[in-house]
Structures are given as structure tokens and as C-alpha cells.
Amino acid sequence: MKTLILGTAALALTAGLAWADTVRMGTEGAYPPYNFINDKGEIDGFERELGDELCKRAELTCEWVKNDWDSIIPNLVSGNYDTIIAGMSITAERDEVIDFTQDYFPPTASAYVGASADANWEGGVVAAQTATIQAGHIAESGATLVEFATPEETVAAVRNGEADAVFADRDYLAPLVEASGGALVFVGPDVPLGGGVGMGLRESDTELKEKFDAAITSMKADGTLNALLIKWFGEGTQTY
Amino acid sequence: MSCWQTIQDYGLRSLGIGERLLPRSDFTLCEHFVLIGSGMIWNVYFGIMALVTGFFLATALAVARMSPRAALRKPAEWFIFLFRGSPLFIQFFFAYFLFLNLKSVHPFFDPFTAAWLGALIVLFFNTAAYSGEIFYGALRSIPKGDVEAADAYGMSGWPRFRRIIWPTMLRLAWPAYTNEAIFLFHATTLVFFSGFPAWQQKGDALYYASYFADKTFNPFIPYPILAFYFILFTLAIIGVFGLVNSRLNRHLPKEQRRRLRLRPNLIR
Amino acid sequence: MFSFCEDPSTLETARWFACYLTNGVHLQFYQSFLKVLLLLAITAPVALAFGFLGAMAARSRLLPLSLLGKSYIAVVRGVPDIAFFLFFVIALDQAFEYVRHRVLCPDWTDPIRQGSDFIVCAQAKLPLGTAPQWVHETYAFVIAVITFSIVFGAFAANVLYGGMRAVPRAQLETAEAYGMSPRQTFWRVLVPQMWVFALPGLSNLWMVLIKATPLLFLLGIQDIVYWARELGGTKTPNFTAYPHGDWRMWYFLALLIFYLAMTKVSETLLERLMKRLTHGQATTGGEAQRRAAA
Structure with a gap:
């Protein structure tokens, strides 16, 4: 009996890992050009394009979620979505509560x-x-x-x-x-002000953080991130 | 830093007295309580001022609604419909917009875009409309005998209103009016939340509560503190209104007095 | 929507608006009206049920139950609804997940609270991480309904409590004299009669509920006020085919009309309901109806 329960638990655990591949991306949808709602009513903007590309490189299925800015961090730590990608500057205060990937936008x-x-x-x-x-x-x-x-x-x-x-x-x-x-x-x-814009994650989600960090590094390396920055923020913007 | 020091620094912060900068790190429970409590000054100010001024307009509106003359009745009906029929949220938005435009017409309107006056006016109109409706309901249910007795004593016009109709109206309306006072008091949290800008971080209790929630990313401390303050003040309102109610009904025998109090909410 | 909407900047005014008002965001805006109406339609009966339970508890002869009912009414009524919405939804969501976690993953050894993180096993997540977006949205909606119902249930409980106590004692005494048990008296005499006393308070509560819907956006639901702000805000040509200035006033005007219309319709319907309920009741209103008919 005992082994049976353990067996189902182990099954559930592996199943849990398989499920975790759908990553929910929390954003505000009211901060162009980072993220906004386009005429079709979809989330659009620099971070939409960036996020989709990052997910592709990290081989994750991603889903976009809109959330009010005021409660965007409490909802992340409470597990209602897995990342914040909403033009959020990396600050020491925020870093105490959540983790950030490396910045994907230079200090603004x-x-x-x-x-x-x-x-x-x-x-x-x-x-x-x-x-x-x-x-x-x-x-x-x-x-x-x-x-x-x-x-x-x-x-x-x-x-x-x-x-x-x-x-x-x-x-x-x-x-x-x-x-x-x-x-x-x-x-x-x-x-x-602030230390660049990064993706926010739960502090316990180290694995996901590493995946996104690696994806951002690869985008920085092959110049696709710079191309995106110039597309959304114009020629004069800072690049990597 | 001791809590007493915090009280000295931030106790009156919502009025701009004390420390200029809000605490920015290592937030203590004491700071939560003191700053949110300091913000309550504004909630109490808006609540009491709007209620007191609104009371008179409400009486006037109720009487106007009873009037047989359409010129008096119609505007009162429309006023009540407009303010009872739309969310306070939207009223604040339009009021702020209107005051801004008036400001460019004449400098007299300068203070109107500030919350202490502009928001007060909106709350004043709002509570007047709600209370006006309550009072109107009470006026309609004044026992015919009371009015006939007044007539028999040869009273009419102002004395009859002042000594017979008005006190009876208050007696009938009081339980519902207590509820209105509570709703209004709660509605004062909307002032800085969506209506008017906060100058130099001088805001109400909700403003400071969300300041803390934003800095600590933990909604479970500041908002329950805010709730605690509001429950305390709501109980105070119920207490004070209860005292007034027993004074209004002091002529009745004890048994009947209780029965009147048992019918809250019948009109509102 | 229309075939001529390819390049809006070349259109004349009427067509421009035809395209503008039928683009994707606007369709979502119109949907949010339905969302609000749906929320109202579900919340009203649920809140009434909460209120009924609360009032019954407050009336109970069991002291703990009566205290529970009374403190529910007092505490929730004492807190402004905004303050409640700002933290209660997350608390409720965590409470659900905590219970599910305890039941579904008894072998889990990691702490649930790690720093500020709240972590439950994947099966306990609500909704499940694999669930499609519409499930998440429905879940948020259900949570909103529950939150609204708890808040307005407290007010409804207060009104129903008052209504129950307003039923003339003589009616209850008569029932007892006929040999009815307390339970029978409650269901057959008190409950049918209390509505007429509670209805004015309840209809008022309904009006307050309608006007509380702008707070929905605090609960993570894109409601009409959210969209009005979003659509009315200044739009620069970089990010939309329909640039315009600050049009919030017009959108809010539309909302104002919507709310006023809702109020008017509700007033008319409630008036009718009141007439029907008054029929045959031992009140002045019922008496007046009886005389008019005679």
C-alpha cells in the first residue's frame, strides 16, 4: 500500500514537472512601447516580441496574462503567474522579494x-x-x-x-x-534611475531563471536583442 | 527609533507636519500604524464635513421632492437620480475635469482642483442625494395624525415643519441614515485612490496603506491595519448615531423605542 | 471588421469611426459590459444566500453561531470594500490552494512559505498550470463573485436580520398558537413575510452593488472602467492605427449613461416587485392595495 502511494506521488511529481512547461507571463499592458494592448486587443510591444522569442529559445510554451501594476508582485509570489515581464526596473527593494534575470534593457x-x-x-x-x-x-x-x-x-x-x-x-x-x-x-x-529592466521571477524558481538568463544571453550575443531594441525604441536608444 | 519618535515624526504627516520624507526601508509595524492612522485624519475630515453640509442640502432636496410645484420637484428628482445612479468613481472623474476647466476661466476656482475642497464638494453632493432620498422616503411615511394634530394646534408653514414634520422625519430616517453615514465614510477612501491627485505625499489612510503595500510587496499587513481603523471608526459612528437616535426617540416609552430601532434599512 | 479598414489614416470621419469602434479592443470593451452584467446576475443571488445564512446565524439561539453571524456582519460591514478587495482575493486564492495542497499532496515536505513565496504542489494549483487561458479567466471571475458576495452578503445579512425582526410578533405568536414548531414558524410564517420588510433595503443594496462594479479591476478582471481608461487614454501613432488625444471623457460619459440606464431599469423593476410582494401583507401598503381593489 505504502509503495503504491509513493508510486502515485512520484508519478504526480514527474507529471508536475511536465506541466511546468507552460509558463505564464504576467504583464501590465498599459506601458507602451514595453507592453500595451494593440488594436486587435492583444498584448503587444517590445516585451511581447522579446518574451515570445525567449520562450522559443528556452523551449517553453508561454501564455500571456494581464495584471494590474499595483498587485503584480504579490500575484507573482502567490503563484498566479510565473514571470513578470512588464518594464520592471531592477531595484534593491524588489530584489529582496523576487528574483530578476539579467537585464534585457539597459539602465533607463x-x-x-x-x-x-x-x-x-x-x-x-x-x-x-x-x-x-x-x-x-x-x-x-x-x-x-x-x-x-x-x-x-x-x-x-x-x-x-x-x-x-x-x-x-x-x-x-x-x-x-x-x-x-x-x-x-x-x-x-x-x-x-533603477538598474535596467529585467524579468521578475519567484526566488524559489531558480531553474526557470537560469533558462531565461541563458536565452537572454544568447539573444544579446547574436544581436537579435539589439535589433528588437532599435525596432521599438528608435535608432537613438541604448543597445548592448 | 522608538515608536514615540515615529508618532512625533509621522503622526501628522498627512497634513504635511513632521518629517518630510516617508520611511523608505526597514518598515516597522509602528510606522504602519502611525502613518495609516495619520491618513485617517483626511477620511474623518471628508466624512464629517460632507455629512454635516450634506445633511442640510438633503433636507432641502427631500422637501423639494415633496413639493407639488414641478419647478422645485423636477430638479430635485434629477439631482438625486444623477448622483445615486452613477458610481462615485465617475463623479470624481467628471468633477475633477470640470474644476480644471473652470480654473482656466477664473482664478477663483483655483482651490477646487485640490482634494480638500474639490473632493469634498463631490462627496457633499453625493451624500446629499442619498440622504435626500432617505429623507424623502421618511417624509412620505410620516403618520397623517401627526400633521393633523399640528394643524389642530394652529401650526403651519415653518413652525409646523420645524417642530413636527422635521423631527418625525429624522426619527423615521435615522436607521437608514446611519447606514448612509457608514457608506459615505467608506467612500472617502476613493478620493486619492482614483479621484484627486495627492500633493507632497499627503494622502488618506488608503494612500499610505498602498504606499506600504507597494514598498513591502506584502498586502497582508497594511490593508488589515487599514481595515482595523475603519472597523473602529465605523463602530464609533454606530455609537454616536445610536445616541442621537435615543435622543430623537426619548419621548417614547421604552418598549416602543426599542421597536423603532429594530427596523434598520427599511428606507435606504 | 469592415473591408475598408485596411488603412484607417486615409478614411473620412464616419468610416474612420466605424472602423475604430469595431476593432478588437472595442469588441473586448463591449464584452466587458456583458461581463459586468453577468457578474451582477450571479453575485446578487449568491450574496443573498450569504446574507440569508448570516442572518440565520445571527438569529440563532446557539451563542457561538450567533456571535459568528453577528461578527461577520459587523466586521465586513465595517471595512471599506476597496480595502477588502485589495488583499482578500489573494488571501482567498491562497486559502483554496493551501487546502488542496494538504489534501492532494500529503507527502510534500518543502515548506509552503519560502520567504515571501507561496508554493504549493503543481496539482494543488488553482487553476492547474496546464489549464487553458479561459479557465484562468473563469477562475478569476469566480473568485471575484465570491469576494463580492461575501462583502455584499454582510450587508444583505444586516438587512434580512432587520427584516426578520420587523415581522410583527403577533404573526409568530399566532403560528405558535396553531402548534407550529419553531422551524415551521420560521419557514412558513417568518420567511414569506420578511421579504416585504427587507425589500427596500435589498433594492438599495442592489443599487450599491451596481455602482461597486468599477472596483472589479482591483480583482484582476478587465471591467468596463479598465477598458474605458485604456481606450480613452492618449494614443500615439507609433502603436496604433487609430491615434487620438485624451478621450477619456467620452468613454466615461458612455459609462455614466450605462450606469444611469441600469439604475432606471432596476428602479422600475423593483417598484413592480414591491407591488407584488406587498399584496396580501399585513402592512400599510398591503392595506392600501386591498382597499383600492375593494
């Missing part, structure tokens, strides 16, 4: 955008999204921080004059500045 710069070139980004009112590293940075600077729930609202605050400038990821702001036809301009210096 954050930038200020104002309504005119003389916007007061140093001592004026600066908008940022609630609970982002950018908000933390402004709270420590000399400017008055005003926090909005979504990135959309932070930019809107500059357009309607509530804030002198908005402080966010440069890559998020760049397409908006470009499309605004001069209504929005970059002001002040770029500020390097």
Missing part, C-alpha cells in the same frame, strides 16, 4: 517633460505616477510632488497646467512628446 533614464522649455522642473510642481521610483525621486528633490493614479493623468496634468512638469521614464514620454507637435518638450537633464 527618467526625464522631465514640461509645456515649454522654461518649465520649472527644479522647484516647481512635478507630476509623477503614485508609488513609482520617479515619485520617490521627486519626493526627495526640491520640487513639489503631485501624484496621479495613472501615467496618462500625469501627462494630462502638464497639458492642463496643474503641474509644471512630469517626471517619468524617458521611453514612455518620448512618443508622446513626438506626437504632441510642440505642446510638450523635454526639459532638464535625464536622470538615471
Whole structure:
């Protein structure tokens, strides 16, 4: 009897390993060009393309899951999906709770955008999204921080004059500045925040982490990652 | 750092008094309690101010809804329908949008985009609509005898309303009105969550709770603390409203007093 | 959708909108309306059942049961629903998986909590790791229904509790005088009569429930508010064939109309229901109906 139970348990274990090949990729779907919802209603963007390629190289079946940004880490550690691939900067705080692969996007710069070139980004009112590293940075600077729930609202605050400038990821702001036809301009210096963007995984998932790390290394080596970066972020972007 | 020190630094942080920067690492339970508690100041402020101001508008709305004159009745009906029929979420969005546009018209509207005034106005309208409906229901069920007795005493107009109709209306509406007060108090958490921006990290209890949840990635500590505060304050509301209720019904014999209290929620 | 939608930038306004409003994201937006309606349709009876159980427990003569019922009502009613939604869903999900883990994998030796990780065996996962996406979505939806039902069940319990106590004592005493047992009195006299007292409170609760649906996005469900924000936000030409400015106002206006319509329809239906329930009841309303008929 005992052996029978052990036998089924062992069977279940091997079955479990076989199942684990479907990897659920958690993303936000609201942060172009990293990830966003395209006109068809599918997840699209730099990370979609990157993630699919990584899964192919690691020989995994991947599935995409949308999750709200605020609860993206709690849901990962609680096992509702297996990776976070959502433009998440590698920070020391996050690293205590989850693991990161090596970065697949070089350390990013954050930038200020104002309504005119003389916007007061140093001592004026600066908008940022609630609970982002950018908000933390402004709270420590000399400017008055005003926090909005979504990135959309932070930019809107500059357009309607509530804030002198908005402080966010440069890559998020760049397409908006470009499309605004001069209504929005970059002001002040770029500020390097965070340590590059990586894929987040549970700390106990070392095997999966190694697979993705190896896949990222191979993409860096053969130049496909650089090609993707240029495709989504333009010629001027940093590459490996 | 002792907890007393934390209280001094962060006890009034939600008002901008004390330490300028929020704690950023090694979060203690004490910091959780103090900062979230500090944020409760805003929830209490919004709750009490909206309830007190809303009470008067609600009475006016209820009376207007009873009016035989369509010019009074229709606007009151529409007002109540609009604010009871849409989520607070959407009301905040439109109010903020409207105030922003008004601001560009005249500097008088400058403070309206700040939560302390703008959100208060929305909550004020919202609770006035809900309470107005409750009061209207109560007005409709005022015993005919009460009004006839007032007539017999030669009362009419304002004195009759002030001394007979209004107190009876309150008595009938009170249990449902208590519920409304609780709902409103809970709704104050939406102000910074989706409605208005938080300036210099001065926010309400939910704002600080989600700050901690975001920094520690552990929702199981800050949100239950928030829940704890709210249960405490909800019990306080029930207590205070209970006292008012017994004062409203102090003329009744004890037996009947209890029976009135046993019918919560009948109108709301 | 339409054949002429190949290159939207060349279209004139009417056709542009015809294409824009029928693209994939918009179809998902329309679906989310159905999702909200479905959630309401399922949650309402489930919450009512929770409420009924809660009220019965609170009325119970067994002290522990009555305390349980009363504290359920008091605690859940005391917490703002947002605060509840923000941590309860994960807790509920972990609780389910924990139980399944205990039952399905008794030989598992690794700790379930490793640091901040919550790890159960693969068979205990809910839904299973191999399950297709729609199972995951359905599961999230079920969890949302349960969460909503627990919250609104507490309010419903409070209303039903009040309704049960509002049934005139004379009615119950008469039943006892006829020799009915407490159980018979409860089911045959109290329950049929309490609805008329509870309905105003319940219909109000229904209205509150309708307006709580925007919180669905906290539960990981892409509801109408999520899509309205997503679709209304500024779209730059790099990432879409339909670039536009900040259109959130128009989307929120559509939601406003949806909610107002829902309210209006509900009010009308509930009014009718109230009329029917009042029929033959020992209340002023029932009396008025009787007189009008006579």
C-alpha cells in the first residue's frame, strides 16, 4: 500500500514537472512601447516580441496574462503567474522579494517633460505616477510632488497646467512628446534611475531563471536583442 | 527609533507636519500604524464635513421632492437620480475635469482642483442625494395624525415643519441614515485612490496603506491595519448615531423605542 | 471588421469611426459590459444566500453561531470594500490552494512559505498550470463573485436580520398558537413575510452593488472602467492605427449613461416587485392595495 502511494506521488511529481512547461507571463499592458494592448486587443510591444522569442529559445510554451501594476508582485509570489515581464526596473527593494534575470534593457533614464522649455522642473510642481521610483525621486528633490493614479493623468496634468512638469521614464514620454507637435518638450537633464529592466521571477524558481538568463544571453550575443531594441525604441536608444 | 519618535515624526504627516520624507526601508509595524492612522485624519475630515453640509442640502432636496410645484420637484428628482445612479468613481472623474476647466476661466476656482475642497464638494453632493432620498422616503411615511394634530394646534408653514414634520422625519430616517453615514465614510477612501491627485505625499489612510503595500510587496499587513481603523471608526459612528437616535426617540416609552430601532434599512 | 479598414489614416470621419469602434479592443470593451452584467446576475443571488445564512446565524439561539453571524456582519460591514478587495482575493486564492495542497499532496515536505513565496504542489494549483487561458479567466471571475458576495452578503445579512425582526410578533405568536414548531414558524410564517420588510433595503443594496462594479479591476478582471481608461487614454501613432488625444471623457460619459440606464431599469423593476410582494401583507401598503381593489 505504502509503495503504491509513493508510486502515485512520484508519478504526480514527474507529471508536475511536465506541466511546468507552460509558463505564464504576467504583464501590465498599459506601458507602451514595453507592453500595451494593440488594436486587435492583444498584448503587444517590445516585451511581447522579446518574451515570445525567449520562450522559443528556452523551449517553453508561454501564455500571456494581464495584471494590474499595483498587485503584480504579490500575484507573482502567490503563484498566479510565473514571470513578470512588464518594464520592471531592477531595484534593491524588489530584489529582496523576487528574483530578476539579467537585464534585457539597459539602465533607463527618467526625464522631465514640461509645456515649454522654461518649465520649472527644479522647484516647481512635478507630476509623477503614485508609488513609482520617479515619485520617490521627486519626493526627495526640491520640487513639489503631485501624484496621479495613472501615467496618462500625469501627462494630462502638464497639458492642463496643474503641474509644471512630469517626471517619468524617458521611453514612455518620448512618443508622446513626438506626437504632441510642440505642446510638450523635454526639459532638464535625464536622470538615471533603477538598474535596467529585467524579468521578475519567484526566488524559489531558480531553474526557470537560469533558462531565461541563458536565452537572454544568447539573444544579446547574436544581436537579435539589439535589433528588437532599435525596432521599438528608435535608432537613438541604448543597445548592448 | 522608538515608536514615540515615529508618532512625533509621522503622526501628522498627512497634513504635511513632521518629517518630510516617508520611511523608505526597514518598515516597522509602528510606522504602519502611525502613518495609516495619520491618513485617517483626511477620511474623518471628508466624512464629517460632507455629512454635516450634506445633511442640510438633503433636507432641502427631500422637501423639494415633496413639493407639488414641478419647478422645485423636477430638479430635485434629477439631482438625486444623477448622483445615486452613477458610481462615485465617475463623479470624481467628471468633477475633477470640470474644476480644471473652470480654473482656466477664473482664478477663483483655483482651490477646487485640490482634494480638500474639490473632493469634498463631490462627496457633499453625493451624500446629499442619498440622504435626500432617505429623507424623502421618511417624509412620505410620516403618520397623517401627526400633521393633523399640528394643524389642530394652529401650526403651519415653518413652525409646523420645524417642530413636527422635521423631527418625525429624522426619527423615521435615522436607521437608514446611519447606514448612509457608514457608506459615505467608506467612500472617502476613493478620493486619492482614483479621484484627486495627492500633493507632497499627503494622502488618506488608503494612500499610505498602498504606499506600504507597494514598498513591502506584502498586502497582508497594511490593508488589515487599514481595515482595523475603519472597523473602529465605523463602530464609533454606530455609537454616536445610536445616541442621537435615543435622543430623537426619548419621548417614547421604552418598549416602543426599542421597536423603532429594530427596523434598520427599511428606507435606504 | 469592415473591408475598408485596411488603412484607417486615409478614411473620412464616419468610416474612420466605424472602423475604430469595431476593432478588437472595442469588441473586448463591449464584452466587458456583458461581463459586468453577468457578474451582477450571479453575485446578487449568491450574496443573498450569504446574507440569508448570516442572518440565520445571527438569529440563532446557539451563542457561538450567533456571535459568528453577528461578527461577520459587523466586521465586513465595517471595512471599506476597496480595502477588502485589495488583499482578500489573494488571501482567498491562497486559502483554496493551501487546502488542496494538504489534501492532494500529503507527502510534500518543502515548506509552503519560502520567504515571501507561496508554493504549493503543481496539482494543488488553482487553476492547474496546464489549464487553458479561459479557465484562468473563469477562475478569476469566480473568485471575484465570491469576494463580492461575501462583502455584499454582510450587508444583505444586516438587512434580512432587520427584516426578520420587523415581522410583527403577533404573526409568530399566532403560528405558535396553531402548534407550529419553531422551524415551521420560521419557514412558513417568518420567511414569506420578511421579504416585504427587507425589500427596500435589498433594492438599495442592489443599487450599491451596481455602482461597486468599477472596483472589479482591483480583482484582476478587465471591467468596463479598465477598458474605458485604456481606450480613452492618449494614443500615439507609433502603436496604433487609430491615434487620438485624451478621450477619456467620452468613454466615461458612455459609462455614466450605462450606469444611469441600469439604475432606471432596476428602479422600475423593483417598484413592480414591491407591488407584488406587498399584496396580501399585513402592512400599510398591503392595506392600501386591498382597499383600492375593494
